[in-house]
Amino acid sequence: DVKVTQSSRYLVKRTGEKVFLECVQDMDHENMFWYRQDPGLGLRLIYFSYDVKMKEKGDIPEGYSVSREKKERFSLILESASTNQTSMYLCASSPRDYSQSYNEQFFGPGTRLTVL
């Protein structure tokens, strides 16, 4: 069974703290994604990575950075957390197979982050 895991289901942090959200996939996928989910806005892409040490900005990268040192692990970093970063964060992964026209994204259960 394919699996994407996220380090925490719920997290509470204080304004100004540095926050790490971890995501691990066991499917040997090349692509990994971080989304933010807010009511009425759907999922918005923060960053994605198509290979180890490679990253690309998504639609809302401001205030976030990412790290991908190993293929299976993709970290989202909030350098200085702010209250407007209170949200649900979803990680996803997908294979990169150019013989197929599309490769399904597999999602983790999400981390609900509250910044006080």
Add this chain to the structure above:
Amino acid sequence: AQSVTQPDIHITVSEGASLELRCNYSYGATPYLFWYVQSPGQGLQLLLKYFSGDTLVQGIKGFEAEFKRSQSSFNLRKPSVHWSDAAEYFCAVGARYGNKLVFGAGTILRVKS
């Protein structure tokens, strides 16, 4: 740029009734279209996808969707809703051989007994 509109934020249907969730997209080329479902406290699960060919696609859990190019729509349907279908549903559009998806805002489905 790609975009997706789900006009209904909330929908309530009675158990056993039929369901249709609306999705309209904007994309310059042939779109790749998806419906995902998110049960409470869970990640997203793919229900079905459309790439090409037959415009009526079947998915898991008894769902189907119809691609209508002339209306730029990809509406999700189910003939008889079960209480376990209560969840949030997301429509998404992607590009061929692309890595990224653009999601709609989601529709929350409530099922009443």
